Every structure is written in structure tokens, then in C-alpha cells.
Amino acid sequence: MDIEGGCYCGALRYQAKGDSLFKGQCHCRECQYISGGHPNVVIGMSESGFAYTKGSPKSYRRGDIENPVTREFCAGCGTHILTKAPGMPGAVLIKVGTLDDPSAYGGPQMVIFTVDKQSFHHVPAGVPAFERLPS
Ligand SMILES: [Zn+2]
Ligand SMILES: [Zn+2]
Numbered sequence: 001m002d003i004e005g006g007c008y009c010g011a012l013r014y015q016a017k018g019d020s021l022f023k024g025q026c027h028c029r030e031c032q033y034i035s036g037g038h039p040n041v042v043i044g045m046s047e048s049g050f051a052y053t054k055g056s057p058k059s060y061r062r063g064d065i066e067n068p069v070t071r072e073f074c075a076g077c078g079t080h081i082l083t084k085a086p087g088m089p090g091a092v093l094i095k096v097g098t099l100d101d102p103s104a105y106g107g108p109q110m111v112i113f114t115v116d117k118q119s120f121h122h123v124p125a126g127v128p129a130f131e132r133l134p135s
Helices: 029-035
Strands: 003-006 013-016 024-026 040-046 048-055 059-060 068-071 080-084 091-095 109-110
Touching: 013 091, 024 091, 029 040
Parallel strands: 024 109
Antiparallel strands: 003 013, 013 048, 024 040, 040 091, 059 068, 068 080, 080 091
């Protein structure tokens, strides 16, 4: 399933070709900053099939932790487009809210980092949930 999307202001546009590798819902503390407080929902796509078709993102990595992820976002409107995680080489984890059609996501296949879950977060029934990452 090829997907297309972009940021809130339209300065960034992207295309991701191929099948999804992963559909997740992440409750980690870091995602709570990015999402506004709720878990993030992401779709993992192959990095080789991903390209920005308009604009180029600003990127950010924390310098104070080991193996930080790289976050790419729009410098103009601040929309967070994707994450590249050292633990998932070759994949880009695209924020579902940036898809032109977020309904294409369908729902998560797994829920991760419930260790940081807040009492007002919801974990969908019947979906495998992990305290951190599945081993
Ligand atoms: Zn933007
Ligand atoms: Zn997270």
C-alpha cells in the first residue's frame, strides 16, 4: 500500500512505497510530548521506499541519552513527520496524522511502552501490549 502525506502547512510532502512493516501505538514519555499528551500512532514503512517530494525536514536527536532516535519535522509549522529508530534500521516510523488519509492506518497491531502509560490513555482490547518493546 503506497501512502502519501505531508505536514500541516504543506511545506513538506512525502511518498512511501511498499507494504507497511509495522503499525504501532506508542505510549512512551517522549511520544507524549510529540502527540500533545496521548500515545502516538505510527506506521512503519521501508526507508528505501520513502522520499520527501516537497521540502526538506528539520531533524533532531537528543544528545543526552544513548542511541537516541532521529525525529524529522517541519521547520515552519512544527508537524512531526517521522522517526528513525536505531532499533529498527531501514524503517521510517511515520506519524499517522500526517497521512493524507489517516483511515488507511486501520489500527495498531501492537501497543508499546505501556510502562509510561497515563491513566487517561486507552489501550485497544485484543491488541498485544508490551511494557517496552517486544523481544
Ligand atoms: Zn509544515
Ligand atoms: Zn514512543
